[in-house]
Amino acid sequence: MAARHIMLGTVVGMGLGGAAAFLYVRRQQQPAARLPDGTEIRHQVFKHGMPVGDRLRVFTDYASSFDTRLRNPRWVLEHIDADKVASREGSRKGSGFVEDKGIERRFRSTLDHFRNSGYDRGHMAPAANHKRSQEAMDQTFILSNTSPQVGAGFNRDYWARFERFVQDLSRRCDDVWVVTGPLYLPQPAPGGAPGTYVMNHPMIGTPPQLMAVPTHFFKVVLGEFSGGRRAAVGAFVMPNAAIHPQVPLASFTVPISALEEVAGLRFFPGYLSDTRREAIDETALAVQRVGHAELQLLNPGHQPLLLPLPANSAQAVPAAAAGAVAAAALGGSLAVQPTDQRRSLGAVHVCEHTECRLSAEQLWENGGRPGSRKGKGELQRTKSAPP
Amino acid sequence: MAARHIMLGTVVGMGLGGAAAFLYVRRQQQPAARLPDGTEIRHQVFKHGMPVGDRLRVFTDYASSFDTRLRNPRWVLEHIDADKVASREGSRKGSGFVEDKGIERRFRSTLDHFRNSGYDRGHMAPAANHKRSQEAMDQTFILSNTSPQVGAGFNRDYWARFERFVQDLSRRCDDVWVVTGPLYLPQPAPGGAPGTYVMNHPMIGTPPQLMAVPTHFFKVVLGEFSGGRRAAVGAFVMPNAAIHPQVPLASFTVPISALEEVAGLRFFPGYLSDTRREAIDETALAVQRVGHAELQLLNPGHQPLLLPLPANSAQAVPAAAAGAVAAAALGGSLAVQPTDQRRSLGAVHVCEHTECRLSAEQLWENGGRPGSRKGKGELQRTKSAPP
Numbered sequence: 001m002a003a004r005h006i007m008l009g010t011v012v013g014m015g016l017g018g019a020a021a022f023l024y025v026r027r028q029q030q031p032a033a034r035l036p037d038g039t040e041i042r043h044q045v046f047k048h049g050m051p052v053g054d055r056l057r058v059f060t061d062y063a064s065s066f067d068t069r070l071r072n073p074r075w076v077l078e079h080i081d082a083d084k085v086a087s088r089e090g091s092r093k094g095s096g097f098v099e100d101k102g103i104e105r106r107f108r109s110t111l112d113h114f115r116n117s118g119y120d121r122g123h124m125a126p127a128a129n130h131k132r133s134q135e136a137m138d139q140t141f142i143l144s145n146t147s148p149q150v151g152a153g154f155n156r157d158y159w160a161r162f163e164r165f166v167q168d169l170s171r172r173c174d175d176v177w178v179v180t181g182p183l184y185l186p187q188p189a190p191g192g193a194p195g196t197y198v199m200n201h202p203m204i205g206t207p208p209q210l211m212a213v214p215t216h217f218f219k220v221v222l223g224e225f226s227g228g229r230r231a232a233v234g235a236f237v238m239p240n241a242a243i244h245p246q247v248p249l250a251s252f253t254v255p256i257s258a259l260e261e262v263a264g265l266r267f268f269p270g271y272l273s274d275t276r277r278e279a280i281d282e283t284a285l286a287v288q289r290v291g292h293a294e295l296q297l298l299n300p301g302h303q304p305l306l307l308p309l310p311a312n313s314a315q316a317v318p319a320a321a322a323g324a325v326a327a328a329a330l331g332g333s334l335a336v337q338p339t340d341q342r343r344s345l346g347a348v349h350v351c352e353h354t355e356c357r358l359s360a361e362q363l364w365e366n367g368g369r370p371g372s373r374k375g376k377g378e379l380q381r382t383k384s385a386p387p
Numbered sequence: 388m389a390a391r392h393i394m395l396g397t398v399v400g401m402g403l404g405g406a407a408a409f410l411y412v413r414r415q416q417q418p419a420a421r422l423p424d425g426t427e428i429r430h431q432v433f434k435h436g437m438p439v440g441d442r443l444r445v446f447t448d449y450a451s452s453f454d455t456r457l458r459n460p461r462w463v464l465e466h467i468d469a470d471k472v473a474s475r476e477g478s479r480k481g482s483g484f485v486e487d488k489g490i491e492r493r494f495r496s497t498l499d500h501f502r503n504s505g506y507d508r509g510h511m512a513p514a515a516n517h518k519r520s521q522e523a524m525d526q527t528f529i530l531s532n533t534s535p536q537v538g539a540g541f542n543r544d545y546w547a548r549f550e551r552f553v554q555d556l557s558r559r560c561d562d563v564w565v566v567t568g569p570l571y572l573p574q575p576a577p578g579g580a581p582g583t584y585v586m587n588h589p590m591i592g593t594p595p596q597l598m599a600v601p602t603h604f605f606k607v608v609l610g611e612f613s614g615g616r617r618a619a620v621g622a623f624v625m626p627n628a629a630i631h632p633q634v635p636l637a638s639f640t641v642p643i644s645a646l647e648e649v650a651g652l653r654f655f656p657g658y659l660s661d662t663r664r665e666a667i668d669e670t671a672l673a674v675q676r677v678g679h680a681e682l683q684l685l686n687p688g689h690q691p692l693l694l695p696l697p698a699n700s701a702q703a704v705p706a707a708a709a710g711a712v713a714a715a716a717l718g719g720s721l722a723v724q725p726t727d728q729r730r731s732l733g734a735v736h737v738c739e740h741t742e743c744r745l746s747a748e749q750l751w752e753n754g755g756r757p758g759s760r761k762g763k764g765e766l767q768r769t770k771s772a773p774p
Contacts (some may be wrong), residue, residue, distance in 0.1 A: 010495040031657075033450075034425040044466050045450045048564055048609055049657030051462045053452065054441070063420075063432050065440065069651025075438045079431045106648050178437055186590040186597055196589070197597055203573040203584040210573055210584055222435055261493050261595040264456025270418075270436030 055103050057144055062125040062135040066100070066105040066144045070212035071205075075181040075265060075354065076124035076145055080170045085129060090137030092127055100144035106209055109143045113211040117204045119154070122149030122217075124180040126163045129170075147182045148204060148213045153242025159217070161358040162236070164248065166221060172354050173223030179267055182214030183237065205352035214240050218259055220267045221350055231271065233280050234350030235259045245361040246298055250291030250351060276347040283349035287356065392486060441489050444531055449512040449522040453487070453531045455494040457599035459591075462568040463511035463532055467557045472516060477524030484508055487531035493596055496530045500598040504591045507543070509536030509604075511567040513550045514658075516557075534569045535591060535600045540629020544602070548625070548745040552636065553608060560610030560619065561740050566654055569601030570624065601627050605646055607654045607735055618658065620667050621644045621737030632748040633685055637678030637738060642668035663734045670736035674743065 030042035033050045046165050054074055055066045062078035069272045100108050114121050124145050130136040139145070149155040170176045186197040203210040216239050235256045236249070260266055272280075350356065417429035420437045440452045449465035487495050501508050511532050517523040521575055526532070538543040557563045573584040590597040603626050610619045624637070643664050647653055659667075672735045737743065 034421075038421040038425045038427065040425065041445055043445060043450060045448075045464050047466075047562075047657070048655040048659075050450070051452070051464065051566055052653040052656050053461065053651055058428055058430060061432075063430060063437070065438070067651065069649070071651075074440060077432050077438065079545075081436075104653075106644070107651065129413075175434075177432065179438055186594070189589070190544065195593075197591075197594065198587060199571075199599065200585060200587050202576070203586055205713055207573070207584065208645045210649075212586065257493070258595045260457070262597075264440055264454065264458075264494065266439040266491075268435040269439050270434070272435075 006224075019204060022379065032274075055107075055144075057100065057102055059115035059136075059139040060133070060143075061130045061139065062145070066103055066108075066125070068103070070182075070184075071107070071109045071113065071209070072147045072182045072212055072214060073124050073144055075179050075263075076113055077177065077179050078125040078129060080129045080167070080176050080178065081174070082171045084132045084136075085167045085170050087131040090127075090131040090134045094134055094135065095127065095138050095141045097121055097141050097143055097299070098147070100142045103144060109146065110205075111143070113205040117148060119148035119204070119213065120151040121146040122155045122159070125178075129167065129178075147217070148211065148240075149217070150240050150242060154238075154240065158243040158247070158358075159238065159243060160220070161361070162238070162249065164359050165356075166219065168359070169221060169223050169232075169354055173225045173362050174228060176221060176223040177268065178222075179218075179220045181218055181263065181265075182212070182240075183216035183218055183263060184212065185215045185262060187215075212282070216240055218254075218257070218263065220256065222268050222271060223350065223353065225353065230346045230348065232350040233268075233272070233276075234284065234356075235267075248291045248294045248298075249356045249358050250287050253284050253287045253291060253297050253351065253356065255284045257281050257351050271347075276345050279345055280347055283352060287349060287351045291356075403438075408736040424688075442494075442531075444489055445488065445524075446526040447520070448517045448526065450534070451511070451531060452494075453490055455490070456501075457569075457571075458496045458500065458596070459534045459569045459599055459601060460511050460531055462566050462650075464564065464566050465516060467516045467554070467563050467565065468561070469558045471519045471523075472554045472557050474518045477514075477518040477521045478734075479514055479524065481521060482514065482525050482528045484528050484530055484533070486744075487529045490531060494624070496533065496593075498530070498597055500592040501535065504535060506535035506600065507538040508533040509542040509546070512565075513554075514551070516554060516565075516688070534604070534748065535598065536604070537627050537629060541627065545630040545632060545634075545745075546625065549606070549625070549636065549750070551746050552743075556608060556610050556619075556737070556741055560612045561615060563608060563610040564655070565609075566605075566607045568605055568650065568652075569599070569627075570603040570605055570650060571599065572602045572649060574602075603627055605641075605650065607646070608642065609655050609658060610737065610740065612740065616732045617735065619735050619737040619740035620659070620663075621671065621743075622654075635678045635681045635685075636743045636745050637674050638682050640671050640674045640678060640738065640743065642671045644668050658734075660767070663732050666732055667734055667736050670739060674736060674738045678743075 024262075030044060031048075032040050032042050032355035033046040034040055053068055055068060057064045057066060061084070065074040066072075066078040067074040076348055097111065099110055121143065123140055123363045124147060125140050127137055127140045130140050149159065166176070166178055182199055184199060186199050188194075189196040189198045192198070201215050204213060205211045216237050218235060218237045220235045221233065224230070225232065233256070235254050236252045237259060238252050256267060256272065258281075266272075363381040417431060418433040418435075419429050420433040421427055426443050440455055442455060444451045448471070449463055451463040452461040453459075454461040484498065486492075486497055504513060508530065510527055511534060512527050514524055514527045517527050536546065553563070553565055571586060571588055575581075576583040576585045579585070588602050589600040591600060592598045603624050605622060605624045607622045608620065612618070612619065620643070622641050623639045624641045624646060625639050643654060643659065645668075650733050653659075
C-alpha cells in the first residue's frame with residue numbers, strides 16, 4: 001500500500017515537475033522585448049522582433065530622439081551651465097555638418113535633403129552652448145541635431161537671439177536643462193467649417209525618403225537655482241518664419257501642457273508634477289497676455305493668436321509702426337508676482353526669475369561684444385548649404 | 388628612507404583610491420535612462436527625466452505602439468493562427484469601444500474624437516482575429532487599437548475583405564504575424580513645381596488634443612509555413628477612401644523598403660535581413676505591375692499610381708467598364724516563379740505562397756457562409772459612433 005502511494009506520488013510528482021519544466025521552458029522560449037523602463041517582456045508576438053522606429057541618440061553633452069518618419073529630431077535634450085557657455089575650448093571653425101552614421105542611411109537626415117532646399121540646417125542644441133570641448137561642439141553639427149529652418153529673419157536672427165537668451169539664463173542659474181524640437185501645428189482648414197483643422201507642411205527631398213519642414217519650433221527650459229532647491233521653468237513656441245525683431249519674447253510663451261499635447265511629449269517627467277506644471281502654466285498664460293498686449297501696442301492691427309498656441313504666422317510688425325511705440329511698450333510690464341503657495345512648490349515661471357526680454361536686435365552683428373565684429377560665428381549663423 | 392617611500396606610496400595610493408571612489412560615486416549619482424535594448428545609461432542630461440513620447444502597449448494577443456502626437460496607433464503587431472480565427476470563444480456582442488486607460492487622458496484617443504467625425508473607429512488588429520477568448524476580443528475594442536477610417540467602401544467593404552484575406556492566410560500557414568498601422572503620405576504640392584511635396588491630412592477633435600486622419604493604411608504579413616522553415620512575407624498599402632470592389636489586391640502590393648521609409652519603421656527586424664527584404668521587394672514590384680496592368684484592363688482611363696507607393700486616391704473603377712473585362716483580366720496572371728536563390732533564403736512573397744485575390748465582393752453580406760446572413764458582425768462592420 002505504501003509502495004503504491006509512493007508510486008502514485010512519484011507519478012503525480014513527475015507529472016507536475018514535467019508540466020512545470022515544460023511551462024518554464026516554453027516561457028523561456030517566448031520571444032522577449034523590453035519596455036522603456038527596461039522590464040523584459042516575453043510574448044509570442046515578438047518572435048520576429050518589434051517594429052523599430054525612432055532612435056535614441058546619446059552624445060557627450062546632449063541626448064536626442066530622432067523621428068525616422070519625418071527625418072527630424074523629435075526632441076534634443078541638453079544640459080548647459082555658465083562654464084560650458086563661457087568656455088572657448090571648442091570652436092566652430094573646426095566643425096562641419098555631418099550625417100548621423102548611428103542611423104541607417106535610408107532613415108536619416110542627409111546633406112542632400114538640405115541642399116538647394118532654401119532652408120538652413122538649424123541647430124536644436126546650439127553649437128555655442130557646447131564649447132567645453134571640440135568633441136562636444138562637433139557633435140552639435142551632426143545632422144540629427146538639425147531641422148530645416150527659415151534662415152533670414154528666423155534661424156539667423158530672432159531664433160539666434162532666443163538662443164542667446166537661454167545662454168544668459170545659464171548665468172543666472174546653477175544648471176539649465178533645455179529640450180528643443182520641431183513642431184507640426186495644425187491650421188484651421190482653409191475654406192472649411194469653423195472648428196475643422198488640417199495638418200499642412202512642406203516635405204523636402206526625394207520620395208520615399210522625404211524630410212518634413214516643421215511649422216514651428218519649441219524650447220522648454222528648466223533652470224535650477226538656489227543650490228537646486230528651486231527651479232525656473234518655461235516653454236516657448238515660435239513659427240518657422242521670419243519674425244519681426246521687435247515682437248516681444250513674452251508673446252511666444254505657451255503653457256507647457258498645451259505644448260505637450262501638440263508635441264505628444266511629456267517634458268521633465270522627473271520634475272514636472274501636475275501641480276507644478278499647472279502653477280507654471282497659470283503664469284505662462286499671464287506672461288503671454290502681457291506679451292500679446294505689447295504686441296498690440298506695437299502693431300494695433302495685429303491679429304490675435306490661435307490660443308493656447310501661436311498660429312503659424314510670422315506675426316510681422318510693420319517696422320514704421322513698431323519703432324514709435326516700442327520704447328513705451330517695453331517697460332517692464334512682465335513682472336508677475338508668484339503667490340506663496342506657488343513659491344512653496346519650488347518652481348517658478350522662467351519669466352519670473354529672469355526678465356523675458358531678448359538681447360538687442362543688433363547683438364548678433366558684433367557677437368555680443370560692443371564694437372567687435374569677430375564673434376559672428378558664435379551666433380548660429382548657420383550657412384545655407386552650397387548649391 | 389623606506390619609511391618615506393612607504394609614506395609617499397600611502398599618500399599617492401590614498402589620492403588614487405579617493406579619486407577612483409569619487410568618480411565611482413559621481414557616476415552612480417548620474418541620472419539613468421534606458422536604451423531600447425534595456426541598457427542603462429547614466430548621463431547628466433537625464434536628471435529630470437527624458438521626454439516621454441509614444442507608449443508601448445502589450446495585451447493578451449497583440450502589442451502596439453501609440454503615437455501620442457497624432458493620437459493614432461503607430462503600429463499594432465498581432466499573432467494569429469487558424470485556431471484563433473476559427474474559435475468562437477469570444478463574441479463581438481459583449482464588446483464595446485473603450486478608451487485606453489493605460490495612456491494619460493490628454494494623450495489618448497477618445498470616444499469624443501470619433502463622435503460626429505464621420506469616420507469609423509477602424510480596428511487595426513481585427514476583432515475577428517481574436518476570438519480565442521472574450522478578453523482577447525474585448526482588447527481589440529480598446530481605442531488605441533483603432534484609427535479613423537472611411538466607413539462605406541473602405542472599413543466596411545474593401546478593407547474588411549482584405550482582413551478576411553489575412554485570416555485565410557492563417558489557414559495556409561502555421562503561424563502568421565501581422566503589423567497594421569496608419570500612414571500619412573505626402574502628396575505632390577498643389578500648384579507647386581514638379582518634385583515638391585506637402586503633407587496634408589485632416590485633424591479631428593478639439594485643439595490642442597487633435598487626432599490625425601490617416602491618408603492610408605498598411606499591413607505587413609509574415610506567415611510561417613513548412614514547420615517554420617519558410618515564410619511568406621508581403622506589404623500592402625491602401626488609401627483611406629472608398630475603393631471600387633473590383634480593384635485587384637495585387638495593385639496595393641508595395642515594396643517593404645518603401646513602406647518602411649515612409650512609415651519610419653523597420654518591420655520584423657529579427658527576420659527581414661536586407662537580403663531577404665530585397666528579394667521579397669523584387670517580387671512585390673512584379674506583383675504590383677501585374678496588379679496595375681489588371682487595373683488598366685478594368686479601367687483604361689486609370690491614372691498611373693505614385694510609385695513606389697500608391698497615391699492618395701480611391702482608384703475608382705467605373706462599374707460599367709469594370710464588369711465587362713473583369714472575368715478575362717482576373718485570370719491567374721499573378722503567378723511569379725521564385726528563383727532557386729530566393730528559395731534558399733526561405734522567404735517568398737506572400738503572393739507567391741497564396742494567390743493575392745480578395746474574397747468575392749458580396750462575401751461580407753453573408754458572413755462567408757453561402758446562404759447565411761447571421762455572421763455580419765464577424766466582418767468588421769464597425770458601426771459609426773452614435774450622435
